[in-house]
Amino acid sequence: MQTTNSKHVFLCPLKNADENFISYILKVAEYSPERFSYILSFPSKPLQENLLKKINNSCNVYLNITTTEFSRCEHWQLLPQVIEKYTGHSTFSYLFMGDEIFLETFPHETLISGQDFYLNEYFLDDVQNVKSPLKLINFMDDNKKISKVNFLIGKPCYSPLQKIIFNKRVIGLIKFDPKMPFVSDQTMVHELISSGCTFEFISCPFYKLNQKNRSYEKTLSLSEKIRSQIYLYLKVRCYFGIPMVLIRTFLKKIGEIL
Known part of the structure; x- marks a missing residue:
């Protein structure tokens, strides 16, 4: 079980x-x-x-210099496997370039429950804009039903990857599907749940995702995003939710144009 003195490590995959x-x-x-x-x-x-001198003098910042340029999914999958090489830890999560974290609100106390992973709320562009899944009153304590409802209304709730806090127990289970990188974080979470991992939705946002820095998503066409969403929905077997997620995808694209 976690303790309130647990240590958390942020994994920061960079292209350069x-x-x-x-x-x-x-x-x-x-x-x-x-x-x-x-x-x-x-x-x-x-x-x-x-910078190199500052890193070398730091007691909690480590460099993992790779000899290969990994793909998006390969790099994400590699990083949890090297944690023990650098630091002891109880939990870990991802931190991407261009985003921000507010550690004063990190949910140390919440993690005492000892779940395999936690799906947290997060800030989008502004700390006043908190993104959270829809939670119907009847389903507040049923995490799988919360997931199902959100998928049905076209609002997949297993992403972004950065909002998820993982227990070190799941390191060997984390696999990112390279066939559809755009939804590989969500298919990974689905596989964790399918394998019996326990999880919990929590409301302790500390991560701010800045949309203007989503360089990978900007390279994808609308058709690529649609194919990825359909792939995800077939994977989680939420067939009735496909029309809703396609509508949301179209509306988001229209909003970007306008």
């Missing part, structure tokens, strides 16, 4: 050594270093001497 993001990590790493660690992972590239 972005110095602005690394500087941001070094800044947030000053908060409660006995509880939080960070693993920065990117292909071998030269770093500014002052």
